[in-house]
Amino acid sequence: NAGVTQTPKFRILKIGQSMTLQCTQDMNHNYMYWYRQDPGMGLKLIYYSVGAGITDKGEVPNGYNVSRSTTEDFPLRLELAAPSQTSVYFCASTKDSTLSYEQYFGPGTRLTVT
């Protein structure tokens, strides 16, 4: 099992550009999440999904969009990138059942918007 994979690892965007952060998990987890982590801070939830075709906003959704067409994939789309979106982005997944509530995290994507 690869667990949770994210691509790219690093990216520099110019203001106004768009990009998609990819996230894939091979554990058949129903829940998937996107977080951002600003320097010296905890993780803030951007969007989450409880299954294919179902997504919902988290604490900081503005400027982002997501889709979940399959159980495995949960891409995060940034439209019109702004310097405020400079952050480290983590994707995570969990089965969220009585058997396990542990979230499995990807390695993160470090994004800089200049």
Next chain:
Amino acid sequence: AQKITQTQPGMFVQEKEAVTLDCTYDTSDPSYGLFWYKQPSSGEMIFLIYQGSYDQQNATEGRYSLNFQKARKSANLVISASQLGDSAMYFCAMRELSSGGSYIPTFGRGTSLIVHP
């Protein structure tokens, strides 16, 4: 009000000693869960321990234990016999039912732990 509060921005401990990292939480959901994660300087998030709100006993995982005091709404992480490799950021998180009917997590700001030789 913050859902997860970690009041210690930084903690220092001598190698081989025990250390307690504080976490208090706020929720009206009777069925919630509490987690601790470790984030070393390399950046990955590592799951340490989980405590459900209905669990009668404190969770333990090796050198990690969670001191769960439900009435005080605290879920402190205790690391016994600290090792140099324990130096990292530690995040407390809570899983609770959202208004949308799904369980979603909230993270605290973290505590930086430095273990001295």
